[in-house]
Amino acid sequence: MVAPTTPETKVVFKRPESFTDVTTHYCPGCTHGVAHRLVAEVIDEMGLREKTIGVAPVGCSVFAYKYFNMDFVEAAHGRAPAMATGIKRVLPQKTIFTYQGDGDLASIGMAEIMHAAARGENISVIFINNAIFGMTGGQMAPTTLPGMKTTSSPFGRDVELTGFPIRMSEMLATMDGAGYIVRRSLHDAKHIRQSKKAIRMAIETQERGLGFSMVELLSSCPTNWKVAPDEALKFIAESMIPVFPLGDYKVRPELAGLRV
Amino acid sequence: MAKELLKGNEAFAEAAIRAGCEGFYGYPITPSTEFLEYMAKRMPQLGRAFVQAESEVAAINMVYGGACTGKRVMTASSSPGVSLMMEGISYIAGTEVPAVIVNVMRGGPGLGNIAPSQGDYHQMVKGGGHGDYFPIVLAPASVQEAIDYISLAFDLADKYRNIVHVIVDGNMGQMMEPAELPPMRELPKDPPSWAVTGAEGRQPNFLSSIYIDPADEEVTNIRLVKRWMEIEKNEIRYSEYLMEDAEFAVIGFGTAGRVASSAIRAAREEGVKVGLFRPITLAPFPKKQIEEISKRVKRILVVEMNTGMMLDDVAAIVQGRVPVEFYGRLGGMTPFPDEILDEIRRVADNKAPINGDARAEWISRLEKIVEEGR
Ligand SMILES: Cc1ncc(C[n+]2csc(CCOP(=O)(O)OP(=O)(O)O)c2C)c(N)n1
Ligand code: SF4
Ligand SMILES: [Mg+2]
Numbered sequence A: 001m002v003a004p005t006t007p008e009t010k011v012v013f014k015r016p017e018s019f020t021d022v023t024t025h026y027c028p029g030c031t032h033g034v035a036h037r038l039v040a041e042v043i044d045e046m047g048l049r050e051k052t053i054g055v056a057p058v059g060c061s062v063f064a065y066k067y068f069n070m071d072f073v074e075a076a077h078g079r080a081p082a083m084a085t086g087i088k089r090v091l092p093q094k095t096i097f098t099y100q101g102d103g104d105l106a107s108i109g110m111a112e113i114m115h116a117a118a119r120g121e122n123i124s125v126i127f128i129n130n131a132i133f134g135m136t137g138g139q140m141a142p143t144t145l146p147g148m149k150t151t152s153s154p155f156g157r158d159v160e161l162t163g164f165p166i167r168m169s170e171m172l173a174t175m176d177g178a179g180y181i182v183r184r185s186l187h188d189a190k191h192i193r194q195s196k197k198a199i200r201m202a203i204e205t206q207e208r209g210l211g212f213s214m215v216e217l218l219s220s221c222p223t224n225w226k227v228a229p230d231e232a233l234k235f236i237a238e239s240m241i242p243v244f245p246l247g248d249y250k251v252r253p254e255l256a257g258l259r260v
Numbered sequence B: 001m002a003k004e005l006l007k008g009n010e011a012f013a014e015a016a017i018r019a020g021c022e023g024f025y026g027y028p029i030t031p032s033t034e035f036l037e038y039m040a041k042r043m044p045q046l047g048r049a050f051v052q053a054e055s056e057v058a059a060i061n062m063v064y065g066g067a068c069t070g071k072r073v074m075t076a077s078s079s080p081g082v083s084l085m086m087e088g089i090s091y092i093a094g095t096e097v098p099a100v101i102v103n104v105m106r107g108g109p110g111l112g113n114i115a116p117s118q119g120d121y122h123q124m125v126k127g128g129g130h131g132d133y134f135p136i137v138l139a140p141a142s143v144q145e146a147i148d149y150i151s152l153a154f155d156l157a158d159k160y161r162n163i164v165h166v167i168v169d170g171n172m173g174q175m176m177e178p179a180e181l182p183p184m185r186e187l188p189k190d191p192p193s194w195a196v197t198g199a200e201g202r203q204p205n206f207l208s209s210i211y212i213d214p215a216d217e218e219v220t221n222i223r224l225v226k227r228w229m230e231i232e233k234n235e236i237r238y239s240e241y242l243m244e245d246a247e248f249a250v251i252g253f254g255t256a257g258r259v260a261s262s263a264i265r266a267a268r269e270e271g272v273k274v275g276l277f278r279p280i281t282l283a284p285f286p287k288k289q290i291e292e293i294s295k296r297v298k299r300i301l302v303v304e305m306n307t308g309m310m311l312d313d314v315a316a317i318v319q320g321r322v323p324v325e326f327y328g329r330l331g332g333m334t335p336f337p338d339e340i341l342d343e344i345r346r347v348a349d350n351k352a353p354i355n356g357d358a359r360a361e362w363i364s365r366l367e368k369i370v371e372e373g374r
Helices: A034-043 A060-067 A080-090 A100-110 A110-118 A168-172 A189-205 A229-243 B008-018 B034-045 B055-069 B077-095 B121-126 B141-162 B170-173 B214-234 B254-268 B287-296 B309-318 B335-350 B358-373
Strands: A052-056 A072-074 A097-102 A124-127 A176-186 A212-218 A249-250 B002-008 B023-026 B049-052 B071-077 B099-105 B136-138 B162-167 B176-179 B238-241 B248-251 B274-279 B281-283 B299-304 B324-330
Touching: A034 A060, A034 A097, A034 A124, A034 A189, A052 A060, A052 A080, A060 A072, A060 B008, A060 B274, A072 B214, A080 A097, A080 A110, A080 B023, A080 B049, A080 B055, A097 A100, A100 A110, A100 A124, A100 A168, A110 A168, A110 A212, A110 B055, A124 A168, A124 A189, A168 A176, A168 A212, A168 A249, A176 A189, A176 A229, A189 A212, A189 B309, A212 A229, A212 B358, B008 B034, B008 B071, B008 B099, B008 B141, B008 B162, B008 B170, B008 B176, B023 B034, B023 B055, B034 B049, B034 B071, B049 B055, B055 B071, B055 B077, B055 B099, B055 B309, B071 B077, B077 B099, B077 B121, B077 B136, B077 B162, B099 B141, B099 B170, B099 B248, B121 B281, B121 B309, B136 B254, B141 B176, B141 B214, B162 B170, B162 B254, B238 B254, B248 B254, B248 B287, B248 B335, B254 B299, B254 B335, B287 B309, B299 B335, B309 B324, B309 B358, B324 B335, B324 B358
Parallel strands: A052 A072, A052 A097, A097 A124, A124 A212, A176 A212, B023 B049, B023 B071, B071 B099, B099 B162, B136 B162, B248 B274, B248 B299, B299 B324
Antiparallel strands: A176 A249, B002 B176, B136 B281, B238 B274
8 A cells, every 4th residue: 555645644544564455255244354454453563574474274264365465374174273383383483373263273173273272382373253164155163052043053053962162262271381362252343452452462472482372253254144244243242242251261470461 | 424223213213304304293103103202302402393293184284384384394104194194295285395204004904903014005106185196105125225215205305396205114114224324414594485484575475275266276287297297207216136137027115025035036046037126216106117127028026015006007007018916915914035935936937827817816825825824
């Protein structure tokens, strides 16, 4: 983006340098794009763009690499934490983050995420929990709410047959290797600002070598939830948050005094 | 450096380190575990990366990540573990990053056993993972050869940005042999231009196996197969033993080839003009050399420690010019030289020429041998 040159204009909002000037492929009302932007802003603010390597998942954000103006790799479904580990261990000075959906992270990639946290792998994970497999057209995810209709739970998720939603943040917080684990939401401006702070904290955790960090973001999928975008945001606030309470699940004491 | 008595797996691991391996990611499995244990000790001493992964699935994806940084990285495993790695191997191939995978093969299918086998020939040589790709496959037959070929594996992987499998069997992983290690190579100072290292002062690099438009994937497949044809032209390797005047050729790789060489020496003493052709690159396969051999010998005997997987490849090249017979032990059984000697005699006498399928004939004889042994 070209900066305006007239002296009386002041730039108050611009595309982060860590973001490419590309229209995303996300559906209208999808908060994947919001999450991307927050990550890009944080990396800009911390001046880390030229030392960051992102790891994209398989899911709707499979093309995340197109939107971030930095080195990127594209992992196999669920394997982003392993791939990030492989990178971080040979390039320990670089900043490595994965960006993963709930199918990617909590279903097929459960082993990889748990063990990355257990090892205290110095990477940051942005976890997009939209309670559904978005990319494949709306099947049940491990995070799908009880009673929620999906294409593979067409009568509503029956917990007798399919079990209960998995709360990843709570579970990962039990790992001694985890430095910073929080859950935030993207359903309104206030929560988006809180989400950004959390992303900043996660990267700060990594930069300080304090172990594994993850920000779980409750996110919308109006397309597969089959609701309008504003309804989708309301669904997060009213239906998702009660099942996935927002909060700080693990914050290493070294981070307690940090204000971002 | 002089020859020392070296343990297979440990020597292979040290060879990898000396070839500049900066990251090892693995999961324990017999009969390859000493490889990982050696790395666990040595890599941290050198300030290099070692991770015991939670599974072979994770291990290969760590290799994938490490490979994307342009550093020399690897894993070592054994058959069931390598099966689990096939997803990641396919992604590595599709992303065109270099990686070295050592498979110390054991008896199967399934959990099978921990005894030496060559039953992964198809999985390793023909690809194993999904999609259209071509791994380079090296099959050394001694500790020394494995040391040398592990070094070469890294060079070939880098040169072609290709997967290189080094396949040995449990015999070689576990044996001790006099061998010489090469000197420690210096690590490269700069990463290759394609690597992800943080886009400092340059355009971002992006590494992926995704080509969502089939037209782009087709272009990628063309690039991969053209690279493969280049590899086929440049990288064929094999060893010949007493082949100059041979009337009969034994063809076998790895341990099977090595055991056959003892049988061949004994047969020569009996006046049988037999020699050994031992492919070292199973992919690319020495097709032209085998074709030439089939034009000058009377009969060929293929020996393997599987049900005749390479046999099919040899037969396809020979095209019926001369009879191709087969001898193989299965399930983790290692052949004895005198068993192969018997077969060489039989093939040379031609008292019972095969009529029909070489595999079927051998298996019916093997059944009797197994029956008698019980
Ligand atoms: C090994 C493998 N299995 C299945 C798939 C198909 N697949 C692609 S994305 C996906 C689920 C994605 O859901 P999620 O991670 O929640 O991401 P979202 O699209 O919701 O952002 C599945 C099952 C695949 N690509 N690879
Ligand atoms: S399918 Fe859902 S998660 Fe995927 S882009 Fe559309 S709204 Fe977003
Ligand atoms: Mg999802």
